[in-house]
Amino acid sequence: AQSVTQLGSHVSVSEGALVLLRCNYSSSVPPYLFWYVQYPNQGLQLLLKYTSAATLVKGINGFEAEFKKSETSFHLTKPSAHMSDAAEYFCAVSSNTGNQFYFGTGTSLTVIP
Amino acid sequence: DAGVTQSPTHLIKTRGQQVTLRCSPKSGHDTVSWYQQALGQGPQFIFQYYEEEERQRGNFPDRFSGHQFPNYSSELNVNALLLGDSALYLCASSETSGRWADTQYFGPGTRLTVL
Numbered sequence: 211a212q213s214v215t216q217l218g219s220h221v222s223v224s225e226g227a228l229v230l231l232r233c234n235y236s237s238s239v240p241p242y243l244f245w246y247v248q249y250p251n252q253g254l255q256l257l258l259k260y261t262s263a264a265t266l267v268k269g270i271n272g273f274e275a276e277f278k279k280s281e282t283s284f285h286l287t288k289p290s291a292h293m294s295d296a297a298e299y300f301c302a303v304s305s306n307t308g309n310q311f312y313f314g315t316g317t318s319l320t321v322i323p
Numbered sequence: 324d325a326g327v328t329q330s331p332t333h334l335i336k337t338r339g340q341q342v343t344l345r346c347s348p349k350s351g352h353d354t355v356s357w358y359q360q361a362l363g364q365g366p367q368f369i370f371q372y373y374e375e376e377e378r379q380r381g382n383f384p385d386r387f388s389g390h391q392f393p394n395y396s397s398e399l400n401v402n403a404l405l406l407g408d409s410a411l412y413l414c415a416s417s418e419t420s421g422r423w424a425d426t427q428y429f430g431p432g433t434r435l436t437v438l
Contacts (some may be wrong), residue, residue, distance in 0.1 A: 243390070253327075254366070254429040260346055300365055309379045310356070311415075311427055323366035 212237045212303045216314035224322045229273075229288040229318045233301035236282065242304040243284045244311070249297045252319055257299075260284060271295070296321045325350065327416050327430035335436045336404050341368055344399040344433045354378075355397040356427060357389060360412040364408030372397050373419055401435075409437045 217232040235241055243263050245253040258269025265277040274284045284301060301314045328347045328364055331366035336342050338410045348355050354373045358366035367412035395416075411434050416425035 229430075252363070253329075253431040254415075256426060256428065260425055284339075302365075309365075309371050310368050310381070311358075312368070313358075315365050316363075 212217045212239075212305060212312045213243065213302045214243075214303050214316050215310060215313040216299075216301050218317055219315065220318045220320070222245075222320040222322060223291045225293055226290050229286070229291045229295065229319065230317065231286040231301075233275075233284045233286065233300050233314060234282050235301075235303045237303055244304070245269065245273070245286050246300045246302060246313075247297050248300065248316075254300065257286070267281065273274060276305075291319075291321045293321050293323065295319060325416055328426055329412075329414050329430040329433050332353050332431070333432060333434045333436075334372045337374075337438065338404055338406060340404050341400065341402045342404060342435060343397065344401075344412050344414075344435070346399070346414030346416075346430060347396045348414075349428050351415035352418050352428070353395050354417045354418070355395065356415045357397070357399045357414065359383070360413055360432070363409070369399070373387060403435040404437045406437050409435060411435075 213236045215234045244259045245257040250253050258267045260277045268274045273288045300314045300316050302311045330345045356371040357369040360366045369383050370380040371378045375391045386401045386402045395433045411432040414430045415433045417427045
Protein backbone atom coordinates (compact mmCIF):
# COMPACT_ATOMS: atom_id res chain seq x y z
CA ALA A 211 0.00 0.00 0.00
CA GLN A 212 1.09 3.55 -0.64
CA SER A 213 0.49 6.77 1.24
CA VAL A 214 2.01 10.21 1.71
CA THR A 215 2.14 12.53 4.69
CA GLN A 216 2.57 16.25 4.28
CA LEU A 217 3.93 17.90 7.40
CA GLY A 218 2.49 21.35 7.95
CA SER A 219 -0.91 22.20 6.56
CA HIS A 220 0.06 25.87 6.36
CA VAL A 221 3.45 27.39 5.56
CA SER A 222 4.23 31.12 5.40
CA VAL A 223 7.40 32.55 3.91
CA SER A 224 8.56 36.03 3.03
CA GLU A 225 8.96 36.98 -0.60
CA GLY A 226 12.48 36.02 -1.66
CA ALA A 227 12.92 33.45 1.11
CA LEU A 228 13.47 29.73 0.75
CA VAL A 229 10.39 27.57 0.28
CA LEU A 230 10.44 24.11 1.87
CA LEU A 231 7.36 21.89 1.76
CA ARG A 232 7.70 18.49 3.37
CA CYS A 233 6.44 15.15 2.11
CA ASN A 234 7.12 11.68 3.46
CA TYR A 235 5.92 8.59 1.69
CA SER A 236 5.15 5.00 2.52
CA SER A 237 5.36 2.41 -0.20
CA SER A 238 5.88 -1.33 -0.35
CA VAL A 239 7.36 -1.02 -3.83
CA PRO A 240 9.70 1.54 -5.42
CA PRO A 241 7.54 4.64 -5.55
CA TYR A 242 6.73 7.11 -8.25
CA LEU A 243 6.30 10.49 -6.57
CA PHE A 244 4.71 13.71 -7.72
CA TRP A 245 4.14 17.28 -6.63
CA TYR A 246 1.09 19.14 -7.88
CA VAL A 247 0.02 22.75 -7.33
CA GLN A 248 -3.56 23.95 -7.13
CA TYR A 249 -4.57 27.58 -7.44
CA PRO A 250 -7.95 28.70 -6.07
CA ASN A 251 -10.91 27.23 -7.92
CA GLN A 252 -8.69 25.40 -10.37
CA GLY A 253 -7.56 21.85 -11.04
CA LEU A 254 -4.14 20.40 -10.22
CA GLN A 255 -1.06 21.29 -12.24
CA LEU A 256 1.96 18.98 -12.32
CA LEU A 257 5.09 20.61 -10.87
CA LEU A 258 7.48 17.68 -11.10
CA LYS A 259 7.74 13.91 -10.84
CA TYR A 260 10.23 11.29 -9.67
CA THR A 261 10.31 8.08 -11.67
CA SER A 262 13.45 6.33 -10.35
CA ALA A 263 15.95 8.21 -12.51
CA ALA A 264 17.88 11.13 -10.99
CA THR A 265 17.12 11.66 -7.31
CA LEU A 266 17.09 15.45 -7.71
CA VAL A 267 14.17 16.42 -9.87
CA LYS A 268 13.71 19.85 -11.37
CA GLY A 269 10.25 21.10 -12.18
CA ILE A 270 8.48 24.14 -13.46
CA ASN A 271 8.55 27.63 -11.93
CA GLY A 272 11.94 27.05 -10.26
CA PHE A 273 10.79 24.23 -7.98
CA GLU A 274 12.79 21.09 -7.34
CA ALA A 275 12.52 18.04 -5.11
CA GLU A 276 14.98 15.45 -3.86
CA PHE A 277 14.12 11.78 -3.41
CA LYS A 278 15.76 10.39 -0.27
CA LYS A 279 15.09 6.70 0.12
CA SER A 280 16.77 6.48 3.54
CA GLU A 281 14.44 9.15 4.88
CA THR A 282 11.41 8.14 2.75
CA SER A 283 11.10 11.79 1.86
CA PHE A 284 10.40 13.87 -1.23
CA HIS A 285 10.50 17.48 -0.01
CA LEU A 286 9.75 20.35 -2.41
CA THR A 287 12.00 23.41 -2.42
CA LYS A 288 12.40 26.72 -4.21
CA PRO A 289 15.32 29.04 -3.45
CA SER A 290 13.36 32.29 -3.63
CA ALA A 291 9.61 32.60 -3.11
CA HIS A 292 7.52 34.76 -5.40
CA MET A 293 4.08 36.15 -4.68
CA SER A 294 2.68 34.02 -7.49
CA ASP A 295 3.76 30.85 -5.63
CA ALA A 296 0.92 31.28 -3.13
CA ALA A 297 -1.25 28.20 -3.65
CA GLU A 298 -2.07 24.72 -2.31
CA TYR A 299 0.58 22.08 -2.89
CA PHE A 300 -0.08 18.36 -2.96
CA CYS A 301 2.37 15.49 -2.81
CA ALA A 302 1.25 12.20 -4.36
CA VAL A 303 2.52 8.67 -4.77
CA SER A 304 1.28 6.32 -7.45
CA SER A 305 0.42 2.66 -7.13
CA ASN A 306 2.85 0.14 -8.58
CA THR A 307 0.93 0.11 -11.86
CA GLY A 308 0.34 3.85 -11.92
CA ASN A 309 -3.38 3.23 -11.93
CA GLN A 310 -4.10 5.12 -8.73
CA PHE A 311 -2.64 8.20 -7.12
CA TYR A 312 -2.63 8.66 -3.36
CA PHE A 313 -2.57 12.31 -2.37
CA GLY A 314 -1.53 14.00 0.82
CA THR A 315 -3.81 16.45 2.58
CA GLY A 316 -2.00 19.40 1.06
CA THR A 317 0.06 22.36 2.26
CA SER A 318 -1.19 25.88 1.81
CA LEU A 319 1.68 28.24 0.99
CA THR A 320 1.36 31.93 1.85
CA VAL A 321 3.96 34.39 0.57
CA ILE A 322 4.31 37.56 2.62
CA PRO A 323 5.40 40.67 0.75
CA ASP B 324 -3.43 21.07 -27.91
CA ALA B 325 -6.39 21.11 -25.55
CA GLY B 326 -5.81 19.74 -22.12
CA VAL B 327 -8.32 17.86 -20.02
CA THR B 328 -11.73 19.48 -20.16
CA GLN B 329 -14.68 18.98 -17.83
CA SER B 330 -18.30 20.04 -17.88
CA PRO B 331 -20.18 21.60 -16.32
CA THR B 332 -18.06 23.98 -14.26
CA HIS B 333 -20.58 24.26 -11.46
CA LEU B 334 -23.66 22.29 -10.55
CA ILE B 335 -26.28 22.59 -7.84
CA LYS B 336 -28.50 19.61 -6.97
CA THR B 337 -30.78 18.59 -4.13
CA ARG B 338 -30.55 15.49 -1.98
CA GLY B 339 -31.76 12.33 -3.69
CA GLN B 340 -31.18 13.59 -7.19
CA GLN B 341 -28.81 12.12 -9.74
CA VAL B 342 -25.94 13.90 -11.49
CA THR B 343 -23.72 13.25 -14.51
CA LEU B 344 -20.34 14.88 -14.94
CA ARG B 345 -18.34 14.76 -18.16
CA CYS B 346 -14.66 14.67 -19.04
CA SER B 347 -12.66 14.79 -22.26
CA PRO B 348 -9.07 13.60 -21.91
CA LYS B 349 -5.94 15.25 -23.21
CA SER B 350 -5.19 14.41 -26.81
CA GLY B 351 -3.36 11.08 -27.07
CA HIS B 352 -4.50 9.86 -23.66
CA ASP B 353 -6.59 6.72 -23.34
CA THR B 354 -7.08 6.44 -19.57
CA VAL B 355 -9.38 8.51 -17.39
CA SER B 356 -9.44 8.67 -13.60
CA TRP B 357 -11.94 10.44 -11.36
CA TYR B 358 -11.25 12.02 -7.99
CA GLN B 359 -13.38 13.66 -5.31
CA GLN B 360 -11.85 16.60 -3.48
CA ALA B 361 -13.75 17.78 -0.43
CA LEU B 362 -13.10 21.27 0.84
CA GLY B 363 -9.70 21.51 2.48
CA GLN B 364 -8.74 17.95 1.59
CA GLY B 365 -6.59 16.18 -0.96
CA PRO B 366 -8.20 14.41 -3.91
CA GLN B 367 -9.58 10.93 -3.20
CA PHE B 368 -9.52 8.32 -5.96
CA ILE B 369 -12.94 7.17 -7.15
CA PHE B 370 -12.14 4.93 -10.14
CA GLN B 371 -10.17 4.62 -13.35
CA TYR B 372 -11.36 3.68 -16.84
CA TYR B 373 -9.33 2.13 -19.61
CA GLU B 374 -10.56 0.47 -22.80
CA GLU B 375 -14.12 1.34 -21.77
CA GLU B 376 -13.88 -0.71 -18.59
CA GLU B 377 -13.43 0.16 -14.93
CA ARG B 378 -9.87 -0.93 -14.21
CA GLN B 379 -9.57 0.06 -10.58
CA ARG B 380 -11.87 1.47 -7.92
CA GLY B 381 -11.34 3.35 -4.71
CA ASN B 382 -13.40 3.17 -1.55
CA PHE B 383 -16.61 4.70 -2.87
CA PRO B 384 -20.13 3.24 -2.77
CA ASP B 385 -21.96 1.84 -5.76
CA ARG B 386 -23.89 5.11 -6.03
CA PHE B 387 -20.81 6.28 -7.90
CA SER B 388 -20.59 4.80 -11.37
CA GLY B 389 -18.90 5.70 -14.60
CA HIS B 390 -18.53 5.09 -18.25
CA GLN B 391 -15.88 5.51 -20.90
CA PHE B 392 -16.74 5.98 -24.55
CA PRO B 393 -14.82 4.78 -27.63
CA ASN B 394 -13.33 8.27 -28.05
CA TYR B 395 -11.91 7.92 -24.50
CA SER B 396 -14.17 10.58 -22.99
CA SER B 397 -15.81 9.63 -19.73
CA GLU B 398 -18.79 10.28 -17.50
CA LEU B 399 -19.15 10.10 -13.75
CA ASN B 400 -22.64 9.39 -12.43
CA VAL B 401 -23.71 9.81 -8.84
CA ASN B 402 -27.14 8.56 -7.74
CA ALA B 403 -29.16 9.38 -4.65
CA LEU B 404 -27.07 12.43 -3.83
CA LEU B 405 -26.17 13.13 -0.22
CA LEU B 406 -25.08 16.38 1.33
CA GLY B 407 -21.62 14.82 1.81
CA ASP B 408 -21.23 14.44 -1.94
CA SER B 409 -20.67 18.18 -2.21
CA ALA B 410 -17.11 18.52 -3.50
CA LEU B 411 -14.88 19.38 -6.42
CA TYR B 412 -14.80 16.44 -8.83
CA LEU B 413 -11.60 16.15 -10.78
CA CYS B 414 -10.94 14.20 -13.91
CA ALA B 415 -7.41 13.17 -14.82
CA SER B 416 -6.16 11.60 -18.02
CA SER B 417 -3.05 9.57 -18.74
CA GLU B 418 -1.60 7.23 -21.30
CA THR B 419 -1.41 3.52 -20.56
CA SER B 420 1.53 1.51 -21.81
CA GLY B 421 1.20 -2.15 -20.97
CA ARG B 422 0.04 -2.27 -17.36
CA TRP B 423 1.54 1.10 -16.54
CA ALA B 424 -0.51 4.28 -16.56
CA ASP B 425 1.73 7.32 -16.93
CA THR B 426 1.53 10.70 -15.24
CA GLN B 427 -1.98 11.98 -14.68
CA TYR B 428 -2.98 15.40 -16.00
CA PHE B 429 -5.94 17.05 -14.33
CA GLY B 430 -8.86 19.06 -15.59
CA PRO B 431 -10.22 22.18 -13.86
CA GLY B 432 -12.90 20.20 -12.06
CA THR B 433 -16.66 20.38 -11.58
CA ARG B 434 -17.89 21.97 -8.36
CA LEU B 435 -20.95 20.04 -7.14
CA THR B 436 -23.12 21.49 -4.42
CA VAL B 437 -25.84 19.33 -2.89
CA LEU B 438 -28.56 21.19 -0.97
